[in-house]
Amino acid sequence: MAVIAVAGGTGGVGKTIVDVLTQEAKHEVIVLTRKAMSLYAFIYRNPSNGPQIQENSPILSRAKQVEVNYKDVSALTQTLNEHKVHTIISAISLYSEDDSEAQLNLIRAAEDAPETKRFMPSEYSFIQTEDLLPLDPSIKYFLDAANLLKSSRLHYTRVIPGFFMDYWGMPHTKTNLSPMTIAVDMGSCEAAIPGDGDDGIAMTYSYDMARFIARLLETDAEGWGEFSGVVGDRVTYNRLVGIGEKIRGRKFKVVYDSADKVKQGAVTVPRQPVGNGYSQEDMVEATALMDRLVIGKVFEFPAAIQSKEGEVLDLVKVEQFVREAWDGRA
Ligand SMILES: NC(=O)c1ccc[n+]([C@@H]2O[C@H](COP(=O)([O-])OP(=O)(O)OC[C@H]3O[C@@H](n4cnc5c(N)ncnc54)[C@H](OP(=O)(O)O)[C@@H]3O)[C@@H](O)[C@H]2O)c1
Structure with missing residues (x-):
């Protein structure tokens, strides 16, 4: 059973991925979380929901939560080694330099962790390319991650559901x-x-995208393209x-x-x-x-964005x- 780590698995998209993967029981799923800060972040983002604690979520109760400090690359590498993490799926929200740096550090840590082979960066949107930066400057965060992955030994693919x-x-x-x-x-x-x-x-419905990701995990990462589209x-x-x-x-x-x-x-x-x-x-x-x-x-x-793994779902x-x-x- 390969260990899949979902970074930001406490958030909207991440929790959906954790829900689907833990129901399949094909992998051991762990959630990487800043935990101590996350309660504050949750209240801050969603004040009307009140102080809900992530550990109470029935979905998250099915996966082990591992506290990490995204500022410390060597400690992150140690965590990946300790848990024998094979694949990282990042669902970290990318709205600021800080968020982006956290994901970049996770990629750097994965590069140094010998058992970690595959990385899906946080994307889950449209095909973000440099020419679109004037439309949306935050595309930079997604490009920085893709460029770092490109120069690494890790297999990666950017999941695109619209x-x-x-x-x-x-x-x-x-x-x-x-x-x-x-x-x-x-x-x-x-x-x-x-x-x-x-x-x-x-x-695409978020749960369909999560099922698509689960299928991608079954495929040989040698065959992963830069983009994996599901529509x-x-x-x-x-x-x-x-x-x-x-x-x-x-x-x-x-x-x-x-x-x-x-x-x-x-x-x-x-x-x-x-x-x-x-x-x-x-x-x-x-x-x-x-x-x-x-x-x-x-x-x-374009029609070509649709990956064959999605066509059978x-x-x-x-x-x-x-x-x-x-x-x-x-
Ligand atoms: N296509 C669409 O319609 C659509 C809609 C929504 C989102 N998205 C995309 O999906 C991805 C995830 O979005 P989301 O809405 O699920 O995000 P979210 O719920 O706002 O946050 C996801 C998780 O990211 C972690 N996080 C936040 N700030 C962080 C930081 N500075 N450092 C490290 N971790 C941090 C938090 O986990 P911890 O607090 O546990 O560490 C949080 O639970 C993003 O790339 C977003 O653009 C796409």
Whole structure:
């Protein structure tokens, strides 16, 4: 049984990966966590949720949690050696230099740990390349990790699912992601859409992506490409509104923000759900970023992105997903 370490396994994406891997029981799964700081981080990110402690999570109770200090590379290497970690899956959030440095140190530590052979860096979005830096400067953090991995002896692949479908099933769908409404609000039957609403968007349910990762773990890493794409469905915001109107049985109130407005950051923020702890200012910034990316067509994935491991999985389509979450609800 190979040991798989999920760094940031306490977070939304990481916990989903831990849930799937521990149910398969093919690997021994450990979670790397800063632990002592994580309670503070959780409250800070999500104040309305109150002081929940990660150890109480039924998902995390199925994996051993190992406390690490991402600032100390040699101690990290020692931990990887001690637990005979074969593969690292990072799901560390990458919003700052500090977050990025933590992941870079983990890669450096993995390079020095002889039993550690494979590394999936935290990505789980679109194909982030240098030419897109003007659209989203935080792409730098993802590129720095990819470049460091490229120069290492480690096998790696960057997992690319597009948007997570979960956002259009919340709060009724099973998900570990933080509550957020993006563009189309299935609850209030309203939408705030960038551009003309016809830009293509690849999306995948987070649990389908986790199943895809589990399959990738079964393959020979020699064959891993730079990117491993998994696409549950391809839609546009207009189509998502159409699906919502059909399932919710009523007309949606839709506002379109022109490309110029999006460029200026003057975006309409859709109504946010209970549990979204972000300030209005943060939500304007996040919405403007996501809108720029959608209008920039970064979610219009080429067909070639789809890896063969995903093709054999029965990935949920958007209409079915929204129907399962919203059908028959008031
Ligand atoms: N495509 C999409 O729709 C989508 C949506 C959401 C996220 N994502 C991507 O998925 C990845 C994970 O996101 P997430 O929302 O799951 O993240 P998250 O829940 O905000 O955080 C994940 C974990 O990262 C660890 N962490 C945070 N700051 C850290 C630091 N400075 N040093 C070390 N560890 C740190 C924390 O674990 P500990 O406190 O236990 O150490 C935390 O639980 C990111 O790359 C994000 O961009 C994609």
